[in-house]
Amino acid sequence: MLHGSxxxxxxxxxxxxxxxxxxxxxxxxxxxxxxxxxxxxxGSAAExxxxxxxxxxxxxxxxxQGGDTSIIRQYVGDDYIQHGSLAPDGRGGLLxxxxxxxxxxxxxxxxxxxxxxxxxxxxYTFPDGSxxxxxDVFRLEAGLLxxxxxxxxxxPEDEDPTSHGMTDGATEVTDLDATEKNRxxxxxxxxxxxxxxxxxxxxxxxxxxxxxxxxxxxxxxxxGFQAYMNGLADEGYAxxxxxxxxxxxxxxxxxxxxxxxxxxxxxxxYAIFYDLFRxxxxxxxxxxxxxxxxxxxxxxxxxxxxF
Numbered sequence: 001m002l003h004g005s006x007x008x009x010x011x012x013x014x015x016x017x018x019x020x021x022x023x024x025x026x027x028x029x030x031x032x033x034x035x036x037x038x039x040x041x042x043g044s045a046a047e048x049x050x051x052x053x054x055x056x057x058x059x060x061x062x063x064x065q066g067g068d069t070s071i072i073r074q075y076v077g078d079d080y081i082q083h084g085s086l087a088p089d090g091r092g093g094l095l096x097x098x099x100x101x102x103x104x105x106x107x108x109x110x111x112x113x114x115x116x117x118x119x120x121x122x123x124y125t126f127p128d129g130s131x132x133x134x135x136d137v138f139r140l141e142a143g144l145l146x147x148x149x150x151x152x153x154x155x156p157e158d159e160d161p162t163s164h165g166m167t168d169g170a171t172e173v174t175d176l177d178a179t180e181k182n183r184x185x186x187x188x189x190x191x192x193x194x195x196x197x198x199x200x201x202x203x204x205x206x207x208x209x210x211x212x213x214x215x216x217x218x219x220x221x222x223x224g225f226q227a228y229m230n231g232l233a234d235e236g237y238a239x240x241x242x243x244x245x246x247x248x249x250x251x252x253x254x255x256x257x258x259x260x261x262x263x264x265x266x267x268x269x270y271a272i273f274y275d276l277f278r279x280x281x282x283x284x285x286x287x288x289x290x291x292x293x294x295x296x297x298x299x300x301x302x303x304x305x306x307f
Contacts, residue, residue, distance in 0.1 A: 052113055052138075053113040055145070056118040057111065057120075058071055058075065059075050059076060060106055060120065060136070061108075063076075064098045064106070065104060065105065065106050067098055067099065069098060072091065072095050072098060073091070075143070076145045077141070077145060077146040079146070081304055082094070082147075082301075082302050083148060083149040083302075083305065084136075084148050084149060085300060085306075086152075086301070088302055093301070093302070104124055105124070106123075106124060107124075108121070109121050109123065110171050110276070114179075114248045114249050117137060117138070117140075117246075118137070118248075119136065119137045120134075120135070120136045121133075122134045122136065122167070123155070130154065131154070132152050132154050133153050133288075133290050134153075134290065135151045135255065135290050136148065137255070137257065149246060149257060151272060151290040151291070152290065152292055153290045153291055153292055156216055164212060164214045166214055166215075166216065166288065167214070168214070169214060170278055170286060173251045173252065174251050175279075176250070179249050179251055180249075182249060182251070182253075183249040185205060185282070185283075186247075186277045186279070187256075188204075188205060189202075190275075192205075193205065194258075195240070199226065199229045199230075202226060206222045207281070207284060207285045208222050208283075210280075211224070211286070211287070212285065213225070214286070215288075236264055236265050237262075237265065238261075238263075238264075238265050238268065239262040240262070240268070241260040242261070244256050245257065245259075246258075246307070252279050253278055255275070255276045256275050256277070258272070259272050270295060272295045272306055276288040
């Protein structure tokens with residue numbers, strides 16, 4: 001939610017030739033492949049029960065990246081609901097995407113499991129060498145993937161390797177007994193500061209002396225966040241969270257998927273914000289985000305919308 005404004009370097013995904021081709025044409029191409037790829041399968045997890053997080057990782061790495069369509073047939077429901085930006089609807093759509101996209105490399109940095117939801121924070125490396133930071137969220141029922149959301153944003157080519165990158169940082173999930181407390185802390189921040197616009201109350205949620213920022217446009221610390229928000233207002237820009245239908249929490253990590261508006265004050269456009277927060281000592285101490293550039297539901301290879 002803290003990135004992607006006209007002041008920053010967001011929106012570069014569409015400058016990549018591969019990314020432009022995939023987003024503009026993948027829907028048409030993949031839809032023609034669904035029937036050819038087939039959609040048969042027993043619809044059940046025949047192996048010994050494994051965790052939801054293990055199922056999701058298996059489908060992504062062995063199924064989609066590795067092109068093993070038997071994994072997709074085994075662990076993805078026939079009526080799989082797709083909200084993501086690259087693949088068509090249904091198990092058949094994911095099978096077609098796996099056939100065409102098996103040269104994409106997936107590097108998973110963080111995995112969160114929260115009941116029927118599993119969220120992944122990854123780097124995708126495309127065939128042309130360009131990289132994107134990606135959040136994937138899956139919903140499972142009875143060991144089958146039944147729904148998926150994602151957010152994709154290009155990693156700047158000039159990302160400073162000596163500074164904070166868009167996907168590096170802490171990875172260990174800890175403080176499992178504090179999951180609900182941390183969920184409430186993050187939801188409070190989103191509702192009060194990002195929905196309500198009360199930026200002066202940010203110190204109630206963000207650590208004053210330890211706030212690591214992975215958004216390439218914002219400086220570390222509470223002061224960096226406040227300076228960024230004030231800079232937007234000074235330049236006549238604004239961003240507004242309207243609702244946050246996705247919240248996945250595990251221990252010290254909470255991921256929030258939101259939709260709202262962003263842009264010039266007199267020309268607000270539809271926007272999507274995915275934000276991952278790490279908590280410690282009752283405050284938010286680290287933040288990552290993915291803000292897809294210029295999201296347009298009409299460009300999706302399905303009719304389900306982003307949420």
